[in-house]
Amino acid sequence: MAEPIEMILLRQWASYLSLPVWLMDADGSLVYYNEAAEPILGRQFEESGPISVAEIADILPSRDDTGRELDSAELPVAIALADQRPAHSRVSFRAFDGEIRLIEITAFPIVGQAGGLLGAVAMFWEIAP
Amino acid sequence: MKVRLWGTRGSIASPGPGTARYGGNTSCVEVRGRDGEVLVLDAGTGMRPLGVALARESTEIHILLTHLHIDHIQGLGFFAPFFRPDARVHIWGPPSTRYHLRERLTRYLSPPLFPVRLRDLACTLEFHELLDEEVRIGKLRVTADLVLHPGTTSGYRISENGSTLAYLPDHEPALGARRFPEDARWTSGFDIAEGADLLIHDSQYLGGEYPEHIGWGHSSIEDTIAFARLSHVKKLVAFHHDPSHDDASLDMMWALGESMGPLPFDFSVGAEGSLFEL
Numbered sequence: 001m002a003e004p005i006e007m008i009l010l011r012q013w014a015s016y017l018s019l020p021v022w023l024m025d026a027d028g029s030l031v032y033y034n035e036a037a038e039p040i041l042g043r044q045f046e047e048s049g050p051i052s053v054a055e056i057a058d059i060l061p062s063r064d065d066t067g068r069e070l071d072s073a074e075l076p077v078a079i080a081l082a083d084q085r086p087a088h089s090r091v092s093f094r095a096f097d098g099e100i101r102l103i104e105i106t107a108f109p110i111v112g113q114a115g116g117l118l119g120a121v122a123m124f125w126e127i128a129p
Numbered sequence: 130m131k132v133r134l135w136g137t138r139g140s141i142a143s144p145g146p147g148t149a150r151y152g153g154n155t156s157c158v159e160v161r162g163r164d165g166e167v168l169v170l171d172a173g174t175g176m177r178p179l180g181v182a183l184a185r186e187s188t189e190i191h192i193l194l195t196h197l198h199i200d201h202i203q204g205l206g207f208f209a210p211f212f213r214p215d216a217r218v219h220i221w222g223p224p225s226t227r228y229h230l231r232e233r234l235t236r237y238l239s240p241p242l243f244p245v246r247l248r249d250l251a252c253t254l255e256f257h258e259l260l261d262e263e264v265r266i267g268k269l270r271v272t273a274d275l276v277l278h279p280g281t282t283s284g285y286r287i288s289e290n291g292s293t294l295a296y297l298p299d300h301e302p303a304l305g306a307r308r309f310p311e312d313a314r315w316t317s318g319f320d321i322a323e324g325a326d327l328l329i330h331d332s333q334y335l336g337g338e339y340p341e342h343i344g345w346g347h348s349s350i351e352d353t354i355a356f357a358r359l360s361h362v363k364k365l366v367a368f369h370h371d372p373s374h375d376d377a378s379l380d381m382m383w384a385l386g387e388s389m390g391p392l393p394f395d396f397s398v399g400a401e402g403s404l405f406e407l
Contacts, residue, residue, distance in 0.1 A: 012305030
């Protein structure tokens with residue numbers, strides 16, 4: 001089953017960017033991240049494959065500015081999907097390669113034709129340690 | 130299901146001796162269900178002669194518009210059943226974010242672009258917006274899905290008794306792809322075309338012409354054949370011919386397509402009047 005055209009276009013657009021981007025579908029699965037995101041996440045997308053939003057907090061454990069452990073529902077992409085609004089936060093997380101990285105994430109819901117929620121897109125960048 | 134091509138050209142009607150064999154009318158395809166359902170795919174200039182043929186019989190007609198570019202709606206004003214009080218015509222098309230289908234068509238079917246207004250037509254007219262969903266028209270199952278082309282554009286998949294027609298007249302699935310074809314999940318139009326008995330697909334360009342037209346919403350014959358391979362169709366008809374392609378150019382396209390074989394499907398270049406039985 002192919003993704004909706006809006007998601008296909010987003011993936012193609014992201015594949016050309018040097019800005020790290022990841023893409024969630026409406027069910028909350030991480031269905032794509034671009035090459036620029038790979039060094040931050042510590043693994044190529046081809047290796048990791050799709051990841052559900054529920055698993056993300058376990059696979060990539062995250063903490064907020066104060067060091068509090070974050071639940072997956074508190075991540076900006078989860079908020080963008082659940083509340084259908086943009087969300088932003090600064091988090092540190094343990095990447096696939098075991099390194100702890102500090103990033104800022106801004107996520108937007110993807111609302112297609114007739115108001116249908118198709119997923120969310122997150123752009124993020126690493127904060128120098 | 131019977132499928133007849135009434136207009137195979139893209140962009141602008143291109144009549145003349147140089148296009149007499151493949152035809153000069155813009156996109157219009159007639160689909161007949163076994164129980165007599167009448168569907169018209171797009172309303173290009175091929176719709177005028179189709180309307181003359183239909184005026185003698187069908188009173189219920191469903192027009193499925195892929196999008197509202199002028200080469201796909203220009204025939205509406207000359208469609209004979211519109212002027213019959215006993216005709217009921219349904220117009221289906223993709224939604225927009227702001228204006229209803231009727232409002233968008235009114236831009237064309239009103240002065241100064243056209244002397245007759247929609248509200249002045251004699252037939253009973255009904256509008257239906259269709260987005261990523263399946264509907265039944267008689268015993269035909271019709272599925273619409275948005276595809277890659279500038280503006281909101283749908284492709285249609287029509288099935289009856291296990292036979293399927295896929296119609297993607299304006300489609301550029303290779304746009305932006307790092308390599309083409311990618312896997313099916315990330316390929317525009319795949320769900321419409323998958324396993325179809327007949328795929329009618331955009332093939333506006335010969336490969337060498339495509340680089341100058343990237344983003345215009347159309348495909349090269351090479352990409353069309355790659356898309357048909359990916360989709361495992363049984364027959365491919367190249368469609369939406371560029372107005373600059375005369376019959377000799379389209380003969381060349383046919384030969385080029387066959388040279389990319391062995392093809393796992395039948396291949397032909399669409400010509401006005403061609404009839405396919407599924």
